[in-house]
Amino acid sequence: MGDTRIINAEQFEKEVLGGDLPAVVDFTATWCGPCQALAPAIDELAREYDGRALVAKVDVDKEPDLAARYGVMSVPTVLFFKGGEKVDQVMGNFPDKIKKSLEALL
Numbered sequence: 641m642g643d644t645r646i647i648n649a650e651q652f653e654k655e656v657l658g659g660d661l662p663a664v665v666d667f668t669a670t671w672c673g674p675c676q677a678l679a680p681a682i683d684e685l686a687r688e689y690d691g692r693a694l695v696a697k698v699d700v701d702k703e704p705d706l707a708a709r710y711g712v713m714s715v716p717t718v719l720f721f722k723g724g725e726k727v728d729q730v731m732g733n734f735p736d737k738i739k740k741s742l743e744a745l746l
Contacts, residue, residue, distance in 0.1 A: 644679075644686040645696040655694060656721050662745035663694040663721040664738070667712045669701055674733040675716045680734035682718075683710045685742060692746060720745055 644666075647655060656663040666682050668675040686695035700707040700715055710719055710726060718727040718738050726740045 641653065644683050645724065647696045647698060649703050652696075652698065652703075652706055652710065656696065657724040659694055661692065661694045663696065664689075664740070664742050664745075665719045665721065666695075666697045667700050667707055667710075667715055667717045669699060669715050670695050671701075672715045678716050678733045678735065685739065689746075693742060696725065 645655070647650075647665075652665070656665055664682075664685060666675075666678070668679070682695060682697065682708060685693075698706055700712060712719075714731060716731075716733060718730045718741075719726055720730075720741050722745050727745070730737045730741055
């Protein structure tokens with residue numbers, strides 16, 4: 641069963657940008673209410689798409705340079721990557737939009 645990975649900048653380079661699978665990256669923060677509300681949906685995507693997509697979280701307080709690199713100005717922001725390139729994003733707690741964007745990657 642797949643789990644949502646909490647990743648740092650080094651892992652991001654290797655697993656998101658250099659990985660073989662499409663990736664969904666939730667830029668989040670522990671103090672963010674909407675982020676906490678979105679978390680169960682992100683975890684469900686990790687289980688549902690295990691082996692077909694990487695589902696990961698980046699804590700913007702621990703990785704501010706990574707958040708700035710991708711223009712993340714508010715959380716939650718979910719970015720979608722394929723072939724090492726950002727191809728889509730969803731800002732806010734919108735699980736249905738996030739799942740639809742993930743489906744489009746596959």
